Amino acid sequence: MATTETNAPMLHTDKGQIPRDAVPPRRSGRWSGYRHLLWVRLLELKREPEVVFWVFVFPLLLAAGLGIAFRNKPADITSVVIIDGPAAQRTLAMLQGSETGLADKSAANDKTSSVRASVLDRDAALKAFHFGKYDLAIEANADGSFTYYYDPARPESVLSRAEIDAKLQSAAGRKDVLITSAKTSSEPGSRYIDFLIPGLLGMNLMNSGMWGVGFAIVEMRQRKLLKRFVATPMRRSDFLLALTSSRLVLMIIEVGLLLGFGVLVFHMRVQGSILSVMLIGAIGAVAFGGVGLLTACRAQKIESVSGLINLVMMPMWIFSGVFFSYQKFPVIAQPFIKALPLTALNDALRATIIEGASFGAQSARLLVLAVWGGVSFILALRWFRWT
């Protein structure tokens, strides 16, 4: 092309061409853009009440709710229903009487063992039992015998049957021939809340990584802010780095809040070092930041990325052992479950928090996280749509 030829010798354009007698220019440092991007991101998050709620308050509410719901769960309180009839009140008295009238030491010390009994007519009683409101239904027969309705598939129903039977038998005068004693064991570390809190931590790091990075990017793309940014000399890597590192800052607060809550409210004990927990949290936060980046690398609309984010997270909510152990899934599925990033993160957090495992012992799980994060980040950079 002719113009190309004529312009080629004039490639040297010096900046002094335009007289600028305004103030002398100040120079920005190499990291000035990154620092501002990070600062602005944190400011925006702070000024968005919804973010504060979903990232910080919601996980605490979830922990509190589940922690309380499952606090006394180990089938301690048996709730039974007595089918109304001529002998119903006598049965009730037997159950209650046995409660206070027990003479042997082991039972008297066993404060956790108790029975909550109600009397209902036959239909209502059986219906409530079938719906799981009661663990056992008792019917006193005319001949003085008892019939138990129980569900052998429900562990608490089986336990309840044994317990009620023992109570009724002893109320009827059976004497125990062996003297036994029991010590309770619900030490911090083996309770449901101890299992739950690390899982919630992992889930929260995933949620806020996916939404905090993925959603934010698509929102900025939709507002044409990404396009505006790349119209400046801003380094694109600075932008992505700032977004990811804003996750690290939030991670410290998220982990601190949730662990602090567990320790203060549920007397949970962190067996491993806090530093290990934070390092694992950081690797998890960055890995999910990468996955969030990949999820959002092409999407043009908030609606489409919301669906994508849920699609990516859904399997991990179910399989990665947030609320219950993934050991319950078939053996054949285990390798796939363990390859999920949230499984690796949850396992590493649980091992460190509950068992006090060392950071080094988690290297295989952290490698899984690093591969997910790293591969996602590289693919995201390759496919990223700025405009």
Next chain:
Amino acid sequence: MASPIECTNLRKTYDGKLEAVRGVSLQIEAGQCFGLLGPNGAGKTTTIEILEGLLAPTSGEVRIFGHTWDDNPRQLREWIGISLQETRLSEKLTVRETIELFASFYSEPRAAAEVLDDLELTEKSDAWVGKLSGGQKQRLAVATALVGNPRVLFLDEPTTGLDPQSRRQLWDIIRAFQKNGGTVLLTTHYMDEAERLCDRLAIVDHGQIIAEGAPSDLIERLGGQHVVEFQVSDNGRKNAKDGSEDLDRWRSLPGVESVRREDSTVCLSVREPHLTIPALLDVVGSEGDRLEHLSTRQASLEDVFVQLTGRHLRED
């Protein structure tokens, strides 16, 4: 010295079929305010975004100060400031935070306070962007373009949707930038904006430049500086079967350079209205028609556009 902006034979095809830009060549000199004037969908935004290095052309070449966008894009970005057609800046940042953020991307930015002062945004420094009026938001958008101390300013429809006062304020800002030696490329579909602000214009339609020159030259090229508009009643007289025969009547009047009809109004581009109008009245009188309306005005870029395309700039 290479021109600040130069392009040859730009073409942009979307999805292999829609040709948004069809062979645009431009050369914009330093210190000029250059306007791309055209209706919505003419390809102005596609053209300016290709020049800004935000879109790759399907074919053709762009040079900014003699460099292509592949040479050293970061250096080129230091030299130019851009305001996109629609950018929604973060609503929950203050005006100052926004400017500081954009300043931080440039190696030698201007002081934020100074830019805010120039754009009369100092009072709003600590207000959230979401609370600004349309005019203030648009000034802030231009401020983000100016804070990098650019040599070239790209503005895509900078005043669309603004009230007259805000528009004038922005024009002043653009003129001030130009007075300091800056080069401006802007797109607009407002002919008054193009006429008052631009040293040179390219009129764009269907992805092509259909006329280029200084606004006064373009109007001059119409053949007349004045437009005479009038309506006559036929008075029952049988009109010519096709309009052209009718228009020929007026084309032969003294001083008439061109004729067109819009609905029932006849528009004459004339060089000397004092010769044309008496002759017009004579013709109307001699044929027994009645003159229903007569007015004269200065010719505008709108007339140029209509002359070239047969359509108005803004069909609304």
